[in-house]
Amino acid sequence: MNTLPKSLTFAFLALSIFISGLCADLVSAQSSGTEPMVTLTAEEQAWLAEHPEILLGAATGYEPMVIKRSDGTHVGVLVDFFEQISRGLNTRIGLYIEDSWAVVQVKAQNRKIDGLAFGGRDPGRDALYNATDIVLPTYFSVFARSQHEYRIERFSDLDSMRIGYKKAARPTRSLLEKLPSAILKPYDNHETMTQALLSREIDVIVAWISYDHWRKDLMQGTIDNIYLIKEYPIEMVTYIRKDWPELIPILNKAIAALQQDDLPRIINKWFGQWPRLSAATGVTLTLEERAWLDKKHAVHVRIADWPPYLIVNGDKPPQGIVIEYLKLIKERTGIEFKYEVTEQPFAEFLESMKQRQGPDMTTVIVPTPER
Numbered sequence: 001m002n003t004l005p006k007s008l009t010f011a012f013l014a015l016s017i018f019i020s021g022l023c024a025d026l027v028s029a030q031s032s033g034t035e036p037m038v039t040l041t042a043e044e045q046a047w048l049a050e051h052p053e054i055l056l057g058a059a060t061g062y063e064p065m066v067i068k069r070s071d072g073t074h075v076g077v078l079v080d081f082f083e084q085i086s087r088g089l090n091t092r093i094g095l096y097i098e099d100s101w102a103v104v105q106v107k108a109q110n111r112k113i114d115g116l117a118f119g120g121r122d123p124g125r126d127a128l129y130n131a132t133d134i135v136l137p138t139y140f141s142v143f144a145r146s147q148h149e150y151r152i153e154r155f156s157d158l159d160s161m162r163i164g165y166k167k168a169a170r171p172t173r174s175l176l177e178k179l180p181s182a183i184l185k186p187y188d189n190h191e192t193m194t195q196a197l198l199s200r201e202i203d204v205i206v207a208w209i210s211y212d213h214w215r216k217d218l219m220q221g222t223i224d225n226i227y228l229i230k231e232y233p234i235e236m237v238t239y240i241r242k243d244w245p246e247l248i249p250i251l252n253k254a255i256a257a258l259q260q261d262d263l264p265r266i267i268n269k270w271f272g273q274w275p276r277l278s279a280a281t282g283v284t285l286t287l288e289e290r291a292w293l294d295k296k297h298a299v300h301v302r303i304a305d306w307p308p309y310l311i312v313n314g315d316k317p318p319q320g321i322v323i324e325y326l327k328l329i330k331e332r333t334g335i336e337f338k339y340e341v342t343e344q345p346f347a348e349f350l351e352s353m354k355q356r357q358g359p360d361m362t363t364v365i366v367p368t369p370e371r
Contacts, residue, residue, distance in 0.1 A: 054091070057096045057104035057113045059100060063213055074097055077266055102168040105168065108129075111241055116129070120235065121134075129241060131237040132237050135237060135255055135259075135263070136236055137236065139230060140175060140229045141212060142158065143206075144226045149226075150204065150226065155178075158206070159182055160182060162201070165184065165185070166189075166211075190211055190215075194215070194219065206229070208234070296336070301326065301339055301361050302361070309321050310323070
């Protein structure tokens with residue numbers, strides 16, 4: 001899987017469930033004698049020549065990915081993105097756009113169209129499609145009636161809550177099924193989902209950035225974005241019908257060529273300034289590690305005066321290099337550390353640790369074979 005450039009990660013949160021429609025031609029291919037801007041093998045160029053029209057599905061329910069104008073034409077992130085892809089490949093990739101994402105998915109499943117223009121990576125789609133490399137990573141958010149209504153500090157805090165989500169959004173459903181006690185309520189569109197929140201049928205909404213775009217545009221502060229679900233990034237990809245594996249490496253080359261400059265520019269054009277998750281704060285955890293964190297263990301840490309690593313000064317909170325490290329670890333993982341200040345000799349402490357007595361961990365210790 002390709003490593004994404006920082007500029008794209010910073011252009012972050014744009015995009016997770018999407019798209020459909022009336023046929024919207026994205027580009028006129030450049031003159032037939034023009035060489036592709038993306039370097040392709042002779043076999044790849046021959047494959048594109050044998051498939052002069054490629055049609056991918058998108059939906060209008062996830063603005064500004066696709067926006068339907070009053071004259072029936074379409075604009076938006078995906079229109080611009082596939083226009084650039086088509087130019088780079090010197091071919092024609094069109095969007096089939098519907099208002100309903102569910103309708104688009106049925107069309108793609110039945111091969112009436114050639115795939116899905118943009119979607120969150122979901123194992124449930126693997127039998128039907130091949131996926132490109134990640135176009136960009138994005139995130140779901142939690143929305144409530146007020147910023148202060150709930151204290152959500154991690155994804156697992158949503159368990160046991162009544163959660164509204166967009167009905168056809170498979171990645172959202174897959175994410176929420178990680179909450180065994182949550183009550184999940186699907187809705188057809190942003191309006192009905194929001195009405196359910198305001199009438200207290202549900203406690204919160206979990207949705208992608210397109211809902212954030214919609215509520216900022218129309219709700220004027222009535223709904224607040226209270227938490228960005230950093231623990232589970234959404235890998236946004238293009239899905240292509242299973243019998244066209246040749247198209248995947250071609251698109252991967254085109255996507256890689258756009259990720260440095262063109263894609264961030266397109267995202268900034270349509271989304272403007274959005275909350276950004278620093279690449280430095282991301283911590284990749286296994287399912288087992290996340291499960292351990294969800295149990296909300298408190299980790300007791302031995303603290304002894306050892307400047308500048310650990311500084312103990314009477315009744316004041318401990319300070320020092322180690323404390324700053326632990327603060328960062330807590331910020332990035334949610335682990336709660338409990339400090340236990342002690343004057344116990346270090347050798348006695350190590351012996352008690354062998355017996356699993358006393359604090360759970362010590363800091364700044366030289367590794368030895370015995371330890």
